[in-house]
Amino acid sequence: xxxxxxxxxxxxxxxxxxxxxxxxxxxxxxxxxxxxxxxxxxxxxxxxxxxxxxxxxxxxxxxxxxxxxxxxxxxxxxxxxxxxxxxxxxxxxxxxxxxxxxxxxxxxxxx
Amino acid sequence: xxxxxxxxxxxxxxxxxxxxxxxxxxxxxxxxxxxxxxxxxxxxxxxxxxxxxxxxxxxxxxxxxxxxxxxxxxxxxxxxxxxxxxxxxxxxxxxxxxxxxxxxxxxxxxxxx
Numbered sequence: 001x002x003x004x005x006x007x008x009x010x011x012x013x014x015x016x017x018x019x020x021x022x023x024x025x026x027x028x029x030x031x032x033x034x035x036x037x038x039x040x041x042x043x044x045x046x047x048x049x050x051x052x053x054x055x056x057x058x059x060x061x062x063x064x065x066x067x068x069x070x071x072x073x074x075x076x077x078x079x080x081x082x083x084x085x086x087x088x089x090x091x092x093x094x095x096x097x098x099x100x101x102x103x104x105x106x107x108x109x110x111x
Numbered sequence: 112x113x114x115x116x117x118x119x120x121x122x123x124x125x126x127x128x129x130x131x132x133x134x135x136x137x138x139x140x141x142x143x144x145x146x147x148x149x150x151x152x153x154x155x156x157x158x159x160x161x162x163x164x165x166x167x168x169x170x171x172x173x174x175x176x177x178x179x180x181x182x183x184x185x186x187x188x189x190x191x192x193x194x195x196x197x198x199x200x201x202x203x204x205x206x207x208x209x210x211x212x213x214x215x216x217x218x219x220x221x222x223x224x
Contacts, residue, residue, distance in 0.1 A: 004153075032210050043115070044154070044202070044215040051210070090153050094210050097167055098144065101153030 002027050002095040006102035013081050014110045021076040021105050023091030032094035033074045035065055038104075039087040047089075050074060061085070083109045115216035117203050123222045124193055131189045132219045136205030143186050144213060145178055146202040147171065154202055160186060193223045 005024045013019055025031055035047040048059025055067040065076045074091060086109045092099040116135045124130050136143050141162050146154035157176070159167045162183040172178075175193075180186040190197055200220050204213035 034212070036215075041217075043217045044204075046212045046214075049212060092153070097159050098156040099146075099154070099213060101155070103151070103153050 002093060002100050004091050004093050004100055004102035006089075006091055006105050008105045009103070010106045010108070012108040012110060015083050016080050019076075019078045019081045019085070019107070021089050021091075021107070023074045023076065023102060024072050025074060025091075025093045026072065027093050027095070031074075033065075033067060034092045034094070034099065035059065035063070035074075035076050036090045036092065037061075037087045038090065044090070047076070081107075081109055083111060085109055115203055115205055115214050117201075117216035117219050119219060120217060121220045121222075123224065126195060126223055127192055129189065129191045130193060130221065131187055132201055132203075132221075134186045134188070134203030134205075134216060136185070136203070137214055138184075140205035140207050140214070141183065142206050142208075143180055144204045145186070145188055146204065148200040148202055148218070149198075157188075157201075190221075193221075195223045197221060198223045 003026045007022050033050040036044045038044050047063045048057050050057050050067045058064050063078050067074050088104045090104045091102045118133045143160040145157040148154045156169050157172050158178050160180040163180050175191045178188045200218040202218045203216045206213045
């Protein structure tokens with residue numbers, strides 16, 4: 001079965017520090033991969049997506065992610081975190097009409 | 112277009128009661144999805160519509176759950192004889208292409224007491 005694993009349930013970083021959120025997927029074919037962010041009281045918002053082509057994809061709010069087929073990973077990165085980035089981050093893979101989601105990583109940002 | 116809307120935003124009901132939620136997708140989107148999200152979990156797929164046709168249902172969707180999209184526009188999700196385990200956030204999303212970005216509504220938070 002297709003699955004997405006986000007190994008880190010909770011991460012705390014200091015404002016201005018770099019960030020990497022991990023995502024591993026299990027999928028038989030070339031995956032369509034997504035990162036969404038969910039802030040309290042807000043709906044899920046797409047940060048970026050990977051369909052094909054360049055394995056380094058740029059997203060909104062200064063985020064980027066790198067697709068590594070050999071490692072079945074799609075890690076999310078940001079060079080300098082802002083306090084407003086505190087939120088829940090979800091990785092997902094498109095599987096036959098629906099999204100399969102990881103459990104999410106909760107990001108806290110220290111001032 | 113202001114995006115996907117869901118009503119109500121919050122619903123508190125007693126066990127055994129029926130509830131109905133509504134989702135209005137982005138107007139030009141022909142695909143509509145329902146997901147359920149419990150605390151500390153990612154969303155779980157419930158069902159999918161293409162226009163008015165319900166093309167897929169998760170095994171999570173028991174007989175007490177029914178979803179409709181009668182005219183291929185808005186959709187409703189009904190839960191009959193609610194149970195405490197139904198307490199969750201119910202999310203609706205829409206898109207125009209199956210593999211493209213899904214646009215999510217703010218969700219309806221259901222609390223069953």
